[in-house]
Amino acid sequence: MLNGPLLKNILLFSLPIAASSILQQLFNSADTAIAGRFGNPDALAAVGTNGEIVSFVVSVSSGLAVGANVLIAHYIGSGRREKISSAVHTSMLFSVIAGIIFALIGQFVSAPLLTLINTPEDILDSAVGYLRMYFAGVPFLMIYDFGAAVLRSKGDSRRPLNALMLSGVINVLLNLFFVIVMKLNVLGVALATDISTAFSAALVVYWLFKEQEDFCIKLSKLKIEGAQLKKILIIGVPAAVQNAVFCIANIFLQSAINTFGSTAAAGSAVSMNYEYIAYYVNSAFGQAAATFTGQNYAAGKWKRCKKIFLICMAEALFAALLLCIGFVAFRYQASALFTSSAAEIEYSCERLLTVLLLQPLCTLYEIPAWTMRGMGYSSVPAAENMICICVVRIIWRFTVFEHFRTLRTIYIVFPFTWVITTVVAAVTFIIVCRMAYKKLPAVSE
Numbered sequence: 001m002l003n004g005p006l007l008k009n010i011l012l013f014s015l016p017i018a019a020s021s022i023l024q025q026l027f028n029s030a031d032t033a034i035a036g037r038f039g040n041p042d043a044l045a046a047v048g049t050n051g052e053i054v055s056f057v058v059s060v061s062s063g064l065a066v067g068a069n070v071l072i073a074h075y076i077g078s079g080r081r082e083k084i085s086s087a088v089h090t091s092m093l094f095s096v097i098a099g100i101i102f103a104l105i106g107q108f109v110s111a112p113l114l115t116l117i118n119t120p121e122d123i124l125d126s127a128v129g130y131l132r133m134y135f136a137g138v139p140f141l142m143i144y145d146f147g148a149a150v151l152r153s154k155g156d157s158r159r160p161l162n163a164l165m166l167s168g169v170i171n172v173l174l175n176l177f178f179v180i181v182m183k184l185n186v187l188g189v190a191l192a193t194d195i196s197t198a199f200s201a202a203l204v205v206y207w208l209f210k211e212q213e214d215f216c217i218k219l220s221k222l223k224i225e226g227a228q229l230k231k232i233l234i235i236g237v238p239a240a241v242q243n244a245v246f247c248i249a250n251i252f253l254q255s256a257i258n259t260f261g262s263t264a265a266a267g268s269a270v271s272m273n274y275e276y277i278a279y280y281v282n283s284a285f286g287q288a289a290a291t292f293t294g295q296n297y298a299a300g301k302w303k304r305c306k307k308i309f310l311i312c313m314a315e316a317l318f319a320a321l322l323l324c325i326g327f328v329a330f331r332y333q334a335s336a337l338f339t340s341s342a343a344e345i346e347y348s349c350e351r352l353l354t355v356l357l358l359q360p361l362c363t364l365y366e367i368p369a370w371t372m373r374g375m376g377y378s379s380v381p382a383a384e385n386m387i388c389i390c391v392v393r394i395i396w397r398f399t400v401f402e403h404f405r406t407l408r409t410i411y412i413v414f415p416f417t418w419v420i421t422t423v424v425a426a427v428t429f430i431i432v433c434r435m436a437y438k439k440l441p442a443v444s445e
Helices: 006-038 043-048 051-078 082-115 120-138 138-153 159-183 185-209 224-257 262-296 302-329 329-338 343-353 356-374 379-398 405-409 412-441
Strands: none
Touching: 006 138, 006 159, 006 262, 006 302, 006 405, 043 120, 043 185, 043 262, 043 356, 051 082, 051 120, 051 138, 051 224, 051 262, 051 356, 082 120, 082 138, 082 185, 082 224, 120 138, 120 185, 138 159, 138 185, 138 262, 159 185, 224 262, 224 356, 224 379, 224 405, 262 302, 262 329, 262 343, 262 356, 302 329, 302 343, 302 356, 329 343, 343 405, 356 379, 356 412, 379 412
């Protein structure tokens, strides 16, 4: 990361992360598809209405893990390898504790939360059962995310991908077994996700036990060091907030979509699977920007940091355009993978045309946000996303939508907020870059 060609290395680093994130999301997509194809008639809507809540949990977990990634990358770039071991052990123990807390809270908030977002009465019980079972597996999700972040901080993005590829196969097979053979419906698909996530977490932990000294986990060294945890949270919490604000705002929008009935909710859920895929590709190049920038900024290589930003922006934008245009062009075929209902497919295609077609706009603020994180400025992008996306979408839900109650009214707010955020991000990015340059201890290149 500190030397050599950037174009190829960033691409080779980003693609496994993109594949990993997509596979992680496909756990829920597999749940949706199998529930829609083989479950009872309401199974697709029951799983799909949890989509934004599941995405919220995944976003918080992966966002917190960014703190570990950037901190360790800074230690590598600045040559402070003696700090790495304590950062690794603090990160992994924190992931276990935080995961257990999330799992416990989830058991109590599932029913009230799904009621709050107007989940249709005919699918409420099934949706609550799915969400509670999903929350039970959150500790495994967080262990995987933090373990993967540790490996990626030193440039290893392939083994986390390998873990998810194997667990993804397990997830699909267990989904089919629990739904078709055991007739467990939505409970079965959630259980399959938990088991497969536990497998990926166990594999990453095993690799860390076998790592070289700086990155090797030893049970005797597992403890929370306050100074390390503070640094992780300073970067990770704003990153988690930035990831989560999308989901928080979208949960409010989901409550509006649910008022159109379970068929509309199911169709929207189908479309969201493709939106997540496009978003995670953007996020992968963003994580590359944060990791590469983190090491090179700590090493004082400012010109190289600028090259990293431009390359990540170009590669992310190209990938987003390719994916989004492709999904929209084959929207009917893509939607039919998840459901055979003509009405649900039509609802899905309406959202794909309105939202996904313009989603490449997200690249224009995502890459600057991740670059700022890499330089240690994590609160700025979190604040701008909180205001420009979360607040605007919630206001839209209770003002514009109440006057024009159509699905298209809900969907159009997505590109509207992307444009606002891009403009704000451009200004803040320039300001932060100037501040970061002045704080460099030594500027090379």
